[in-house]
Amino acid sequence: MNWTWFHKLASPPHAYRIASRLAPWFGWPAFLLIAAGLYGGLVLAPADYQQGDAFRIVYVHAPSAWLSMLVYGTMAAAAAIGLIWRMKLAHAVAAASAPIGASFTFLALATGSIWGKPMWGTWWVWDARLTSELLLLFLYAGVMALRASIDDRDRADRASALLAIVGVVNLPIIHYSVYWWNTLHQESTLTKIGKPSMAGDMLWPLLTMLLGFTLYFGAVLLLRLRAEILRRERDASWLRSEIGR
Amino acid sequence: MTEFLNMGGYGAFVWPCFALAGFVLIWNVIAASRLHAAARERALQRAGAGEGGR
Numbered sequence: 355m356n357w358t359w360f361h362k363l364a365s366p367p368h369a370y371r372i373a374s375r376l377a378p379w380f381g382w383p384a385f386l387l388i389a390a391g392l393y394g395g396l397v398l399a400p401a402d403y404q405q406g407d408a409f410r411i412v413y414v415h416a417p418s419a420w421l422s423m424l425v426y427g428t429m430a431a432a433a434a435i436g437l438i439w440r441m442k443l444a445h446a447v448a449a450a451s452a453p454i455g456a457s458f459t460f461l462a463l464a465t466g467s468i469w470g471k472p473m474w475g476t477w478w479v480w481d482a483r484l485t486s487e488l489l490l491l492f493l494y495a496g497v498m499a500l501r502a503s504i505d506d507r508d509r510a511d512r513a514s515a516l517l518a519i520v521g522v523v524n525l526p527i528i529h530y531s532v533y534w535w536n537t538l539h540q541e542s543t544l545t546k547i548g549k550p551s552m553a554g555d556m557l558w559p560l561l562t563m564l565l566g567f568t569l570y571f572g573a574v575l576l577l578r579l580r581a582e583i584l585r586r587e588r589d590a591s592w593l594r595s596e597i598g599r
Numbered sequence: 600m601t602e603f604l605n606m607g608g609y610g611a612f613v614w615p616c617f618a619l620a621g622f623v624l625i626w627n628v629i630a631a632s633r634l635h636a637a638a639r640e641r642a643l644q645r646a647g648a649g650e651g652g653r
Contacts, residue, residue, distance in 0.1 A: 407607035414620035465616040577631035584638035
């Protein structure tokens, strides 16, 4: 197998240029999809027969919860690639992912809490879904704090990568918590096989938001990756010609 | 319009969620752009200092 493309992609100047070029291709579709999803979710979708208009919170809650896990998976995969193949760019991807994931985990927790108040009568319960998602926020915080606390970059990369990889065990716990334990949190709406539990006019804005948020993550990750590459390569000769323009 | 803002009596819960989401979405873009601008500035300074020292 020819691995030239892999080595080329892993070279910082090449990755920097690709990230700059690709970011708008993720960003603009994300913007349009999120705008369409917002209109569909807030205006076109009918109120839920049980939850009334409060159900509309799902249009920001579910996509942020999805991103909280997708970003963690991306961060851990990048960390593993960085550890196994000693690829510095992969560590840069992991470092760029952490704050994005933490922000969406916070958003999932906050919107879930606000949704819980009118539906469950409480802002918070220590049930399996909520507690494991809170643990995810602590994992992100731990990965970022560990990286920040070690001055030597290679050691910081390796240590935070190990923690990120160990924390992956939390992802299936979050996902299956609503099935394994009797939780207050409702079961998932979308991943039920063969049983569409949401009407079409409520469903399409949700799918649009999920895709929009996913592309948005791609765009923001690329933007952060550029900054991360600049920080790591600040003395490299290629940088002068690249940013001097 | 008032009816829309009222959200069937759940406006006080629905709108803060969308406002928070908007804040997080915008914050991520601004934070990333600022990081990039700062890193670029530092790299340019170092490049300038390096050339001046020669």
